Amino acid sequence: MTFSAQTFQFFLQSLPIGAELNSAEISSIQSLNVTQKYYPPHTLLTGQGEFEHRIFFMNSGWGCIYRDLANGDRQIIDFPLRGDIMGMRSAEGPNYNSFASVADVSVFEVPAKAFYAMLEQSPRLSSYFMRVTSRQRSIIxxxxxxxxxxxxxxxxxxxxxxxxxxxxxxxxxxxxxxxxxxxxxxxxxxxxxxxxxxxxxxxxxxxxxxxxxxxxxxxxxxxxxxxxxxxxxxxxxxxxxxx
Amino acid sequence: MTFSAQTFQFFLQSLPIGAELNSAEISSIQSLNVTQKYYPPHTLLTGQGEFEHRIFFMNSGWGCIYRDLANGDRQIIDFPLRGDIMGMRSAEGPNYNSFASVADVSVFEVPAKAFYAMLEQSPRLSSYFMRVTSRQRSIIxxxxxxxxxxxxxxxxxxxxxxxxxxxxxxxxxxxxxxxxxxxxxxxxxxxxxxxxxxxxxxxxxxxxxxxxxxxxxxxxxxxxxxxxxxxxxxxxxxxxxxx
DNA sequence: CGCCCACTTGAGTAAGATCAACCCGAGTGG
DNA sequence: CCACTCGGGTTGATCTTACTCAAGTGGGCG
The missing domain is CATH 1.10.10.10 (Winged helix-like DNA-binding domain superfamily/Winged helix DNA-binding domain)
Known part of the structure; x- marks a missing residue:
């Protein structure tokens, strides 16, 4: 059990997620390869067109998902806040939009594959993350x-x-x-x-x-x-x- | 095996989905409770606030997802076309937007629960439907x-x-x-x-x-x-x- | 000190909304 | 069969909203 996994579990149990986890779920979370990261303001976490696939859990700070246009304009899609989960895109294919920090940001990062594998283990987690995805859709x-x-x-x-x-x-x-x-x-x-x-x-x-x-x-x-x-x-x- | 399930399978195998299904997948699709339905133009399939939860597969025609505003305006979110899958919202909670037909529409309807159960059986189907969801996000x-x-x-x-x-x-x-x-x-x-x-x-x-x-x-x-x-x-x- | 960045304000302009007609073809009812 | 309506499309005139250009301010920082 890593320190990151421990604070990640605590993060999941606090608001706004407020998870009440059973022991099976706790152990699968603990075995997840989580890293906690900090980014200064205006740092790119993943850019339009990138292939590497991580899942981000916003721990604190303000993020920013946006799309750059050819003429230099951009459209901001959303500002992720604590509890928001980013990067749940299709298993393959490049990233379609950019994700950057606006202010200081603290996130938990998980390799997508491991994360999806975990979802398959727990229907409760899986249905929760479907709700998150659906809410993000509503926000957009x-x-x-x-x-x-x-x-x-x-x-x-x-x-x-x-x-x-x-x-x-x-x-x-x-x-x-x-x-x-x-x-x-x-x-x-x-x-x-x-x-x-x-x-x-x-x-x-x-x-x-x-x-x-x-x-x-x-x-x-x-x-x-x-x-x-x-x-x-x-x-x-x-x-x-x-x- | 119902007639609807048969044509549904054929629909999945044709463009744009173009599924190459193995026998396990075919049998789980065949046992799905699918009904094929036709709607005349400008018919509401599901309305904002409804709780009943079906998954729609657009077979032909033009649909329309929109949000009604208090002042009578509305914002159209997207026009679903053949191959698009509608209604993949959170497992619980009311529908957040309306889904109507624009022209004559033919759809396959599946109860959400059965559909999600099927996804759990087949990781390939499941990853395909995640790609669909992710594309719909990109469209929005x-x-x-x-x-x-x-x-x-x-x-x-x-x-x-x-x-x-x-x-x-x-x-x-x-x-x-x-x-x-x-x-x-x-x-x-x-x-x-x-x-x-x-x-x-x-x-x-x-x-x-x-x-x-x-x-x-x-x-x-x-x-x-x-x-x-x-x-x-x-x-x-x-x-x-x-x- | 001076520069840079974010914010502020004004004046003129342009993009799109509003209001008001009008056309046309498909029903529809007398 | 014709008159009527109704929904969609078309066009013009006018008005409003938001953009553009331009010139500030003020705080933070090297």
């Missing part, structure tokens, strides 16, 4: 809806509410406030706007006393109004603990 | 990039090229032309524009001799120019046959 769908059918102001508000809900699932929201290391450029690439316009939307949200985002901290002043403005319904984010 | 991501970071003209062009590539995988593209039963309203809801603007983009694409879309048939006149204009790279659509 919500981002698509955001870009396609909501105004700039609503999009921005929606994103801040999504972060709040997700962070709340593991206790990183306190008094409707949370730390957010994103720049306005990153927000812009996530919701399909220019950074300049994001800036104006932030100002409006601040002046209307709905949310403020300054010095890396977001404070939600009026959750109800924000949810109404942005059509936010947190249903797509629910993910029951592994129990 | 591409739609998100489309909405977030491409112009109206590029979005429209991109969608037509995507259809062409997908249809080509099972021989429904001939001489760069294919049948497309979508209305301009549906195109608009897919790419996040108004139907009026879609109409103008269609006119421009037609006048520039790039694509035409009239009377339910799309004809691609200049694939190369279109791909350049819309930044289209078909990599995200590749899905190896099950062999």
């Amino acid at each position: 769908i919500e981002h698509l809806t955001n870009c396609g059918r909501r105004s700039a102001l609503a999009r921005t508000a929606h994103l801040f509410l999504e972060f709040a809900s997700r962070l709340d699932a593991f206790g990183s929201l306190s008094e409707n406030s949370y730390e957010c290391p994103l720049t306005q450029y990153e927000l812009a690439d996530a919701v399909g706007l220019t950074p300049i316009h994001i800036n104006r939307m932030l100002r409006e949200l601040r002046e209307r006393k709905l949310v403020s985002f300054r010095n890396g901290v977001v404070k939600i002043h009026d959750w109800y109004e924000l949810a109404a403005l942005s059509n936010f319904d947190p249903d797509y984010l629910v993910l029951k603990t592994l129990s | 991501i591409e739609h998100l990039t489309n909405c977030g970071r491409r112009s109206a003209l590029a979005r429209t062009a991109h969608l037509f090229l995507e259809f062409a590539s997908r249809l080509d995988a099972f021989g429904s593209l001939s001489e760069n032309s294919y049948e497309c039963p979508l209305t301009q309203y549906e195109l608009a809801d897919a790419v996040g524009l108004t139907p009026i603007h879609i109409n103008r983009m269609l006119r421009e694409l037609r006048e520039r001799k790039l694509v035409s879309f009239r009377n339910g048939v799309v004809k691609i006149h200049d694939w190369y120019e279109l791909a350049a204009l819309s930044n289209f790279d078909p990599d995200y659509l590749v899905l190896k046959t099950l062999s």
Whole structure:
């Protein structure tokens, strides 16, 4: 049993995953070849087109999955947070999008093959990871809806509410406030706007006393109004603990 | 062995899935509780919030997965075509989006539980279905990039090229032309524009001799120019046959 | 000190939405 | 058989949202 495997098991048992593991599951997790890694801000963990296949478990920090376009633009697909599982793509084939750190990131890395082998052993783990995959799909769908059918102001508000809900699932929201290391450029690439316009939307949200985002901290002043403005319904984010 | 199971097996063996099945796989497919169903245009197969859980295999026709918004707008997530597998969501929990037919649709339906049980039996089937899921993720991501970071003209062009590539995988593209039963309203809801603007983009694409879309048939006149204009790279659509 | 990066603000512009007609072909009911 | 409707498509005029360009600010850091 390695130290990494031990902290990995503890990670699985804590929020937001909250796994209640039986002894068979514990032993198969303990025998997994896990390594805990730390990445500084703005480091590429896997790039578009790469073949090497690891599974990442976000332990802490903010990640960023995105797609680079030929003209230099990019589209951010999602910002993985604690508990999110990255890299569950098809067994073969190159990676379709890039995964980087935004702020300091701590992850657990597992070779894909070993991970899939473990899933085959435990139907409970396997069904949990299917739920995770399905939730990630819902998140991407919500981002698509955001870009396609909501105004700039609503999009921005929606994103801040999504972060709040997700962070709340593991206790990183306190008094409707949370730390957010994103720049306005990153927000812009996530919701399909220019950074300049994001800036104006932030100002409006601040002046209307709905949310403020300054010095890396977001404070939600009026959750109800924000949810109404942005059509936010947190249903797509629910993910029951592994129990 | 039911008649439906027989035609279902034949469906799996034909393009685009092209499965080469061994006898164990054939017998587990044959014992599956499959029903073949036909739906007229604009019929809801499963709605947002429903709990009943079936897996759908698109046999022919055009489907439509979408999300309804409170204000009456909607965002179309994808148009499933032959070979696409729908409903692979988390084992529990309500359906997060709606699935309807656009034109006449023929599908195979399997109860989710039985289907997952079958996957546990065959690692080859299971890895194939993971690839399918992963490709669907890529498609949604591409739609998100489309909405977030491409112009109206590029979005429209991109969608037509995507259809062409997908249809080509099972021989429904001939001489760069294919049948497309979508209305301009549906195109608009897919790419996040108004139907009026879609109409103008269609006119421009037609006048520039790039694509035409009239009377339910799309004809691609200049694939190369279109791909350049819309930044289209078909990599995200590749899905190896099950062999 | 000076540079760089993120953020901020203003002015002008362009892309796409909105509003309002109108056409046309397929039903449909008198 | 004709009038009517209805759904899809087409076009023009106008308006709004968000982009572009440009010029700041201010903090952090070598």
